[in-house]
Amino acid sequence: MKSPHSKKVKIFSRIRVVSMQNPKWTGKCLCGAITYLVKNDPLMSGCCHCDDCQRQTGSSFAPLLIFNKNDFSSIGNTLVEFKGTGGSGKSVKRGFCSICGTSVFSWYEVTPDFLVVMAGTLDNKLKFLPEWDIYSDQAQHWIKFPKEHKVFRSGYGSD
Ligand SMILES: [Zn+2]
Ligand SMILES: [Zn+2]
Numbered sequence: 013m014k015s016p017h018s019k020k021v022k023i024f025s026r027i028r029v030v031s032m033q034n035p036k037w038t039g040k041c042l043c044g045a046i047t048y049l050v051k052n053d054p055l056m057s058g059c060c061h062c063d064d065c066q067r068q069t070g071s072s073f074a075p076l077l078i079f080n081k082n083d084f085s086s087i088g089n090t091l092v093e094f095k096g097t098g099g100s101g102k103s104v105k106r107g108f109c110s111i112c113g114t115s116v117f118s119w120y121e122v123t124p125d126f127l128v129v130m131a132g133t134l135d136n137k138l139k140f141l142p143e144w145d146i147y148s149d150q151a152q153h154w155i156k157f158p159k160e161h162k163v164f165r166s167g168y169g170s171d
Pocket of ligand 1: 041042043044045046090109110111112113114
């Protein structure tokens with residue numbers, strides 16, 4: 013069983029908006045207490061259908077943007093993380109706003125240089141172009157994967 017407790021942490025230190033001129037990507041939680049800026053395009057974009065992501069988002073799947081962690085800065089001190097274990101057995105930190113509950117981003121111990129952002133928090137949703145689906149074996153029964161997507165039964169790169 014996963015431990016049900018969560019704690020307030022700073023996954024990333026607070027950085028002022030002025031530290032990033034012309035961010036390419038911006039977003040925020042539902043209440044606006046957490047905002048973020050990203051200075052470069054994501055390395056990849058896709059959707060995760062695993063049971064954990066469904067529960068975390070309260071939705072049918074998680075729309076994900078994978079950014080280089082160093083390109084990312086967030087402002088706000090209401091972020092709480094829930095630490096769990098991923099399919100790899102390594103830890104996964106899922107960050108959400110302690111005021112409004114929005115899932116904003118996740119960090120995976122297996123890919124420590126990446127930060128995974130929930131695409132529903134983007135200011136400009138038109139920029140999100142998912143290219144793949146992972147954990148298709150856990151997808152909700154009504155989901156139809158787009159023909160042009162790469163579909164993996166479990167994690168990225170699996171069959
Ligand atoms: Zn919030
Ligand atoms: Zn997932």
